[in-house]
Amino acid sequence: MADHILIAYIFASVIGFILLYAFIVLKNARKVFPVTNTAKTISIDGHCRSEDNDADVIIVGAGVAGAALAHTLGKDGRRVRVIERDLTEPDRIVGELLQPGGYLKLMELGLEDCVEDIDAQKVFGYALFKDGKNTRLSYPLENFHADVAGRSFHNGRFIQRMREKASTLPNVQLEQGTVSSLLEENGIIKGVMYKSKTGEVMKAYAPLTIVCDGCFSNLRGSLCTPQVEVPSCFVGLILENCQLPYENHGHVVLADPSPILFYRISSTEIRCLVDVPGQKVPSVSNGDLSKYLKTVVAPQIPPELQDAFIATVDKGNMRTMPNRSMPAAPHPTPGALLMGDAFNMRHPLTGGGMTVALSDIAVLRNLLMPLRDLNDSYTLCKYLESFYTLRKPVASTINTLAGALYKVFSASPDEAREEMREACFDYLSLGGVFSNGPVSLLSGLNPRPLTLVVHFFAVAVYGVGRLLLPFPSLKRMWIGARLISLLDKHIGI
CATH class of the missing domain: 3.50.50.60 (FAD/NAD(P)-binding domain)
Known part of the structure; x- marks a missing residue:
């Protein structure tokens, strides 16, 4: 019964938000984005x-x-x-x-x-990993030609x-x-x-x-x-002679402090990108980076990839690059x-x-x-x-989604941000419309800013519902209120 009430609450909230958002967009559209037909x-x-x-x-x-x-x-x-x-x-x-x-x-x-x-590889979706759990998210490709898929x-x-x-x-x-x-x-x-x-x-x-x-x-x-902002840096490695848990899928590990990516870039090579927050990575010359990768990162990645990951680190085959926005x-x-x-x-x-x-x-x-x-x-x-x-x-859909997901997928000592992170993972794990919508945005198949806003709002409401059920407390209500306020920071509502 509680699940039915929660779902009803989510959709009622989403509909109300859509109406509010549409009104704001229509009111400001001409002022912000004037279109002049000067072709003639x-x-x-x-x-x-x-x-x-x-x-x-x-x-x-x-x-x-x-x-x-x-x-x-x-x-x-x-x-x-x-x-x-x-x-x-x-x-x-x-x-x-x-x-x-x-x-x-x-x-x-x-x-x-x-x-x-x-030697490009077809990509059919993503696999998310968090705290020993994982879920697979497929691109909604049913209505497209068989050749349409991602490529790595x-x-x-x-x-x-x-x-x-x-x-x-x-x-x-x-x-x-x-x-x-x-x-x-x-x-x-x-x-x-x-x-x-x-x-x-x-x-x-x-x-x-x-x-x-x-x-x-x-x-x-x-x-x-x-x-130009530099929120983090990537440490790039190429893993060889190993298999991904889900072939033909990108892999995102919601690690601490920030995400780790794996995807195949050829029939024999898997790219690994370790995100390191900030503008600098641990020193390569004195071994700090190698130590960080083996002691902090390796234990958080899927077991199937750990041996190949550590072997690559030991070889010293690592490159770094600042991530710019x-x-x-x-x-x-x-x-x-x-x-x-x-x-x-x-x-x-x-x-x-x-x-x-x-x-x-x-x-x-x-x-x-x-x-x-x-x-x-x-x-x-x-x-x-x-x-x-x-x-x-x-552009605005993909740009906003990239920035928002990076913030949501990164670990934080803030309880509200951690709740948003957990809610996002569990929301996507529900499958059906709950995963198809966000994945269609991520894949560039449905570049609609309003759809992005709706799903982030739904994730927030889902997270609040989890906090308030079965019995709310003042602390949980406070975290829920702060969780909703994160929407403004993440996607500018």
């Missing part, structure tokens, strides 16, 4: 390309965003010039998991074959495949060079200055310059307000645009970065498709302001 003010056949321009579009950087964008615009007939600092295969410990929503965008852009012939792979192999595909287009030119600055004239970006592979200082011109030079961008400062805060600038991690970053816990980047590319491609001429910089800049509005459903 951009000439599609009135201007000729300037003879001074080397291309229609210059792309700075050929990572996931830059390479995918080069192929996409090149396929649409644009003359594209890509300048990348290093065209050899990248070697990173993140950017190795593409969610199903990202794979759908890859298909939309005609790049799905870039996950072929790189070596990041560098994926990028090289996209670079190779982009370079097969005759109107796409990839060259190695280091861009030092944007060329600006009367407030308009005209192109870039860069140093070629041979050390020669050169200039390249185009009506539109798109900066995709990643999280270490030295150009973003003039195009946005960079507010940066909201999208652009300065609309005539002649230039930011994309990818140079523009917007979120905690990589949920593996949503590539999904956001590919979705942004699809939005931009659709906006640019009807425009033959890009030379009217001020009008084009005004027109592309709609890009920031159109990207929000996907």
